[in-house]
Amino acid sequence: MRELAKSTIREIKSSKGRYLAIFFIIALGVGFFAGLCTCRPSFVKTAEKYFDQQNFYDYCLRSNVGFGKDSAEAFLENKEIAAVQGVCYEDVLAAVDGNDVVFRVYSVPENINELRLVSGRMPAADGECVVDEAYFKEDVLGDTISFSDANRESTKSAFRHLEYTVVGTVSSPLYISSDRGTTSLGDGTIKAFLFVKEECFTADYYKELYVVLKEREEIYSEAYRENILEKKQMITEIGQKQAETRIKNLLMQSQKNNVSSLAAEQSNTASVYVLTRDENAGYASFEQDSKIIENISVVFPVFFFLVAALVCVTTMTRMVDEQRTQIGVWKAMGYSKLAVSSKYLFYSGTAGLTGSIIGFFTGTFLIPMILWYAYRSAYDFAERPEYIFDWKMFLICTAIAAFCTAGTALFCCQKELSEMPASILRPRMPQNGKRVFMEKLKGLWQRIGFLHKVSLRNAFRYKKRFFLIVFGISGCTALLLTGFGIRDSVQGVTDYQYGEITLYDAEVTFVKSMEKEERQEFLERHADNIRETVFLSECSVDAKLGKRKKSTKLVSVVDGELENFFHLRHNNEDVAYPKDGEIILCTGIADGIGAKVGDTIVLVGSLFQEVSVTVSGIFDNYIGNYLFVSERTMAQLEEEVSSAAYIHFYKDSDFERIKNKDSGEESLLTELLKDETVGHVALSTEYKKKVETSFASLDLVVLLIIVCAGILAFIVLFNLININIGERLREIATLKVLGFFSSECSAYVFREVDLLTVIGALCGLVFGKFLHSFVMSQVSPGNICFDERIAWGSYIASVAATLVFAWLVKLAMQRRLKEINMTESLKSVE
């Protein structure tokens, strides 16, 4: 046995390249798989740690009358509630660099949604505040923020001071994303938050109550959601009682003082809203974004494992093949089957195991780190992600790695070992030459130069070698194409949506249903700004076909032509606006309920009233879901509708009136928002930006895929060419003896590899196209349909990158060719 062990160690030393190929491919496969799989758990744990540390809320209660400052006690009587925190807040306009921007000013919470101090200190005196670290730079410390005169009287009177000295910068768990929410002030978006001491607010009540339960399930888990849903009723009831108590107190007060309290009069009945974490923009979008990575992590690693298995199988087959005679000798000397195969088991097993272990730890450490780095542009609440070690995953990876390496080694040996030693010792029948199909085309074949003929015949003759190289290369090209394609699709979505489908500058939602005269008046009021408008009415419905159902927005045009605002088309053909009794669906809904043109679907309203309509068309739309019907069909549904309008502003070129070019659209927006009938204005450019930032993390994932595909391509090619050369040592040595110069020699060997590489790359394009559309269907988050188009540049780039990788490998292999020793390779038969 000692001799066998020595022979094994020597084997590893003498074939470092092969040993390392197995090691690296396993490390890469396992690392990539485990790394991507750990991302989501790691990110969720990071978020959980942060949210736990800051004591993030479970429920947020609001009522039309607020809550008395003593309501906390009533909540705390309940055994299941751990903490309650009341907060006051107010949106204010404040002057920053001469412009009025909107801030939301909160009272500093004590035990829920705790702030994290980034610089400076917490406010200690009345006139001090801490500010949003994402908006303010550190040099703001010591500055004074003063609320603008333009604020409403009611806003001004809500505060004891209108000027605050900044003493610190903070982050709040309520705002982990860049989204700071909307408001009815200013341009409608809140720029930053401020925290002041509770005493700075004049109100004697809280606007919001935050509640934390004692029971803590893992965040984003089903268990957490169920627990929250289960106890929501109980929380609502306590909140309801508190709000009613407050009304009673208000009434008593007003009777006592003999003045009519506005609040008490307005609200004889208390209404309480209970929000959960899902209504927090940052918390919810973090979950969405981390899901995208999870979906990707399912698809790609499977691929990597396939290729890893392929590399192991070919390598081990080749190795056992080479050592056929040796195996015979060991056997002839009386070593047992197990003893002989243990050499190959050990060889491949150690490469696989060490590869798996090193790959696992590197991958699970590095990949979440890299992706977190991309995340930090959107969610900046932790320096680095939590490291997660998942025993189960480790065991699975190691088991698969062992199976791919030692398993294939065993399998490959089995055939040789079951032969009698004598027959193994005899050289194997040399492989018979055969003609390839192309030689039947006499005319063509005769035109090809001799050496090219040889390459062609070599390329097509050996089915196994042909298949391996073509498969390996096509895998790399497919991965690259998928990587590039994801970028195209993601970029395509916003470009296509906002460049070619939704053409309007802004969507206005009105506070009530607008009659014809009101619409006219609205247009007259804004005649200076609005160039073109189409009025719509909208409501929410369920679209149902058979058992499948989707909630979506139903839209009908009331006044104007949709054409210039929303381009209805599908497969590059225009789609006609539906007639009465007809409907057109966006692709997302059509796919979701499986509807085709000509189907009859049912629209279900909020009171379960139903209307049947025929699908007259399907139109492309990527962000958000819409259905369009005629005004009369909309009326048939008898649903309460709200009015909206798509708007084109005047452009600079239309009019020379825009004074402040930097905030052209924003100033128009402010003016629109001042209109009493307007509830909300969504600028397309703003919306586009929002969607794009949420895709930003995907970009790095793509980069990661491309880099990994590159490494993969390198390993696969290196290994295959290495094996190819190994199999043809005698042939190459013969060429050298015949006096082929080294350049001619490599041309002879590599011409065939080149041909197979090109074939592989072309196959990879087809393969990649399918992989890409599969991946896109997997990663699609909720209401966004990805455009499955891949840009021409990406096809070219993935083929070019593959060829470059192949070229690099060839460069490295040139040395190997040079080192082939003629005299030694030609000495014996095998």
Place this chain on the structure above:
Amino acid sequence: MIDKYTGGMTMPEFIAFEHVGKTYKVGEVEIQALKDASFSVEKGEICVIVGASGAGKTTILNILGGMDTMSAGKVWLDGQEISGYDEKQLTAYRRYEIGFVFQFYNLVPNLTALENVELAVQICKDHLEPAQMIQEVGLGERAGNFPAQLSGGEQQRVAIARALAKKPKLLLCDEPTGALDYNTGKAILKLLQDTCRKSGMTIVIVTHNSALCDMADRVIRVKSGTVQSVTTNQKPVPVEQIEW
């Protein structure tokens, strides 16, 4: 000074080995495969190198054929010094001047007999017609067969055709009959002898069968890396008449 082996001022030797040494380094150990080996061969001769296994016959042939380098001494072929060649020159030397025949034929398995010959002449400027060469070694009917479809003797004929088609100055054969039976071996040797007599090509044959000495013009005996004796045969016997 006139060396006794390159001696004759009137006629320079075709092949000249001068004090050639070859040392292999295997780890720490140095193996002396050749020590101070000197001999010469004249143009158009059949030269047989005999010696026991491990004596250094193959080493001599490899050095002579430009497949290996020497550690000491000089080698001349037709007035050119090979010992000073760099790798590229050696390749060109093998390409234009030398034909090889090996014990194990070393045909390219996925080329037909004819194509194996074509492969060699692809890179030569002046060469013989491959089809004709195949004909000459008696394989006209089998030109389209792949090596695996040919017997050992037939494969060796293809190998000889491949070597001869290049029109080499020197044909080197290392145990050309080593893997063949008696009669087939004889036929191969006859082919070689006939070729030499007909075309005047110089041939060096390595063997450990001393019976073959009778067919040679010149016999070089090698023992443990040194040349023991160089004898010339005034009356070489045709191969058919030799028995062993």
